[in-house]
Amino acid sequence: MQLRPVRVRPWWIAGGALLMFASAIVALVSGPTNIDAWSVIVESANRLTPLSPESDLSATQRAIVWNLRLPRVVLGLVVGAALATAGATYQGVFRNPLADPYLLGVAAGGGLGATLAFVSGWGDGVGVLDGVQIAAFFGALLSVAVTWAVGSLGDSSRSSTSLILAGVAVASFFTAMQTFLQQRDTDDIRVIYNWFLGGLTTSGWSEPLQVLPVAVVCLIVLILAGRTLDVLAVGDDEAAMLGMSVGRVRLVLVVVASLLTAAAVAVSGLIAFVGLIVPHTVRLVFGSSFRVIVPMSMFVGAAFLVLCDLLARTVLSPAEIPIGVVTAFFGAPFFIVILRTRTNR
Amino acid sequence: MTPVLQVEDLAVSIDNKQLVRDVSFAVGVSSWLSIIGPNGAGKSTVLRAVAGAQAYTGAVLLQGEPAASMTRRGRSRALSWVPQTPTIPDGMRVVDYVMLGRTPHLGVLAQESTADFDVVGEVLRDLDLAGLQERQVETLSGGERQRCVIGRALAQQAPIVLLDEPTTALDLGHQQEVLALLDRLRRERGISIVSTLHDLTLAGQYADELVLMAQGQIVSRGSPDQVLTEANVSQHYGAAVDVFERNGAVVVLPVQPAT
Numbered sequence: 001m002q003l004r005p006v007r008v009r010p011w012w013i014a015g016g017a018l019l020m021f022a023s024a025i026v027a028l029v030s031g032p033t034n035i036d037a038w039s040v041i042v043e044s045a046n047r048l049t050p051l052s053p054e055s056d057l058s059a060t061q062r063a064i065v066w067n068l069r070l071p072r073v074v075l076g077l078v079v080g081a082a083l084a085t086a087g088a089t090y091q092g093v094f095r096n097p098l099a100d101p102y103l104l105g106v107a108a109g110g111g112l113g114a115t116l117a118f119v120s121g122w123g124d125g126v127g128v129l130d131g132v133q134i135a136a137f138f139g140a141l142l143s144v145a146v147t148w149a150v151g152s153l154g155d156s157s158r159s160s161t162s163l164i165l166a167g168v169a170v171a172s173f174f175t176a177m178q179t180f181l182q183q184r185d186t187d188d189i190r191v192i193y194n195w196f197l198g199g200l201t202t203s204g205w206s207e208p209l210q211v212l213p214v215a216v217v218c219l220i221v222l223i224l225a226g227r228t229l230d231v232l233a234v235g236d237d238e239a240a241m242l243g244m245s246v247g248r249v250r251l252v253l254v255v256v257a258s259l260l261t262a263a264a265v266a267v268s269g270l271i272a273f274v275g276l277i278v279p280h281t282v283r284l285v286f287g288s289s290f291r292v293i294v295p296m297s298m299f300v301g302a303a304f305l306v307l308c309d310l311l312a313r314t315v316l317s318p319a320e321i322p323i324g325v326v327t328a329f330f331g332a333p334f335f336i337v338i339l340r341t342r343t344n345r
Numbered sequence: 346m347t348p349v350l351q352v353e354d355l356a357v358s359i360d361n362k363q364l365v366r367d368v369s370f371a372v373g374v375s376s377w378l379s380i381i382g383p384n385g386a387g388k389s390t391v392l393r394a395v396a397g398a399q400a401y402t403g404a405v406l407l408q409g410e411p412a413a414s415m416t417r418r419g420r421s422r423a424l425s426w427v428p429q430t431p432t433i434p435d436g437m438r439v440v441d442y443v444m445l446g447r448t449p450h451l452g453v454l455a456q457e458s459t460a461d462f463d464v465v466g467e468v469l470r471d472l473d474l475a476g477l478q479e480r481q482v483e484t485l486s487g488g489e490r491q492r493c494v495i496g497r498a499l500a501q502q503a504p505i506v507l508l509d510e511p512t513t514a515l516d517l518g519h520q521q522e523v524l525a526l527l528d529r530l531r532r533e534r535g536i537s538i539v540s541t542l543h544d545l546t547l548a549g550q551y552a553d554e555l556v557l558m559a560q561g562q563i564v565s566r567g568s569p570d571q572v573l574t575e576a577n578v579s580q581h582y583g584a585a586v587d588v589f590e591r592n593g594a595v596v597v598l599p600v601q602p603a604t
Contacts, residue, residue, distance in 0.1 A: 001466055001469070001470060001475050003440055003462050003465060003466050003469075003478065004440060004478060004479055005440050005441055005444055005457075005462075005465075006438065006440075006441050221454065224454040224456070225453065225454060227451070227455075227456060227457075228453050228454070230434070230437075230441070230445070231445055231448050233432075233434035233435075233437065234431070234432045234433075234434060234445065235432040237398060237428070238426075238428060238431065238432055239448075240397075240398065240417060241396060241397075241398065241421060241425075241426040241428075242421055242445060242446070242448040242449060242501070243417050243418040243419075243420070243421030243422065243448050243449030243501075244417065244418075244448055244453075245417045249453055252453070287436055288434065288435050288436035288437065289436075289437070289441065
């Protein structure tokens with residue numbers, strides 16, 4: 001008898017990678033300066049592979065592709081992959097379809113950190129490091145740590161419910177502090193507001209290169225953890241009877257997913273809905289196993305964010321719409337549809 | 346010979362209220378012990394304590410080793426658990442559900458090997474689930490679903506299987522089918538079974554040993570004909586019954602109380 005357990009099919013991976021590649025090419029050729037797709041591919045191959053084919057781009061065009069568009073596209077791919085994968089993980093760890101990467105206060109903590117950096121003037125940074133990014137990263141991780149500590153008080157089993165409730169409390173507290181700081185120092189309101197709306201603006205390669213190493217490690221761990229997320233689906237009690245140390249596993253997965261989210265938040269601010277709608281879309285198309293949802297969310301999230309960013313920078317060109325507006329504009333209606341189909345069942 | 350499972354002076358308290366005390370029993374290789382008793386007697390509490398889902402005092406020895414000193418995974422390799430109302434995840438298929446039983450043999454980030462596949466394939470064949478492997482568990486009938494849960498427990502390859510009311514929500518035919526299946530499995534595979542059961546006649550037909558609990562304590566134990574007496578049942582269940590033997594089995598027949 002041939003066993004047919006649920007697995008990511010190779011052609012799904014191929015399709016996902018193709019989707020990512022195609023969205024990247026579309027984003028690379030779109031913009032005020034016309035550059036054709038083939039030249040972009042040739043130029044990228046020249047820079048990113050040991051081969052050195054010569055593209056027929058002018059020096060200016062090369063600079064646009066290499067220093068402006070490509071870093072932004074790469075950042076979009078990484079941040080989209082990170083948010084969607086972290087969202088899928090949170091949904092599995094908490095067995096809650098409404099969970100998103102900001103569930104445990106990452107957004108509020110990151111926001112507080114960024115605001116602190118803006119109002120204190122550390123935002124200018126130390127050497128090559130950007131102060132706002134560092135503050136947002138550690139603020140985000142701090143809020144998750146506080147949420148975890150609060151959620152564990154009086155509930156040694158750290159049930160999903162007590163952690164989620166702790167997340168709500170911690171997020172409101174951090175948001176209160178953030179608002180207080182922001183109102184005290186009205187000069188910075190505009191930049192703070194912009195940060196909260198999220199965006200993939202890059203200054204060359206520093207942002208993508210900063211987030212990439214953390215993201216790659218976390219993504220690999222979470223993809224491998226798909227099987228474990230499927231075990232958690234039977235509930236804490238039964239998962240423990242199946243030999244799983246549920247509390248410890250939940251801690252590890254939350255730490256990895258939060259690290260991934262914090263790294264994304266640090267370089268791109270808050271981008272709503274990607275972590276929520278991408279995993280749900282993937283679930284509708286590919287089924288409910290996290291062995292499939294996690295890797296496919298990575299591909300779809302990457303492609304989705306790059307395409308949203310393309311709209312964000314082209315629709316009102318030369319002005320930019322904050323990317324959070326684009327993701328929410330498509331995300332919110334979609335989310336309502338998901339809610340309806342879930343409650344109708 | 347050391348019993349596969351030994352329970353000594355087990356006691357469980359929740360919120361300073363003692364639910365179970367002085368419970369001791371032992372189960373040998375390939376035998377079946379059923380815990381019976383009225384509602385609230387503490388049957389499920391004992392089972393949960395033995396499984397490690399409930400804090401307790403006293404000792405639980407799995408193949409001679411104190412369960413308290415075992416890791417979560419080690420314990421789940423020694424003992425598997427069939428809950429009364431298992432959580433069936435949305436959309437999970439039979440093969441993937443039975444595969445969950447391999448969890449105690451795998452690290453958090455590990456993936457199944459061909460050895461795990463072989464175990465699961467063999468369980469699916471043995472439980473007649475091979476043809477259903479791609480069906481979603483939630484769409485199956487009650488009896489088929491219970492076979493899946495038992496399949497998951499078997500895939501753990503533990504020598505002890507605990508079942509909490511394995512026949513609840515099944516009609517009579519499926520109750521018999523599930524109990525006969527368990528009986529065959531323990532004989533063929535040499536696993537030891539501890540179950541709680543509501544139906545006294547069925548409990549007497551399938552178990553080697555019955556333990557009758559009332560108000561948190563063991564009040565009677567022994568072979569079915571020793572435990573299932575009119576006096577025991579009327580005293581501890583407050584029920585009016587006729588107990589008689591038919592074809593070598595004890596039958597507990599409820600009768601209308603005299604008014």
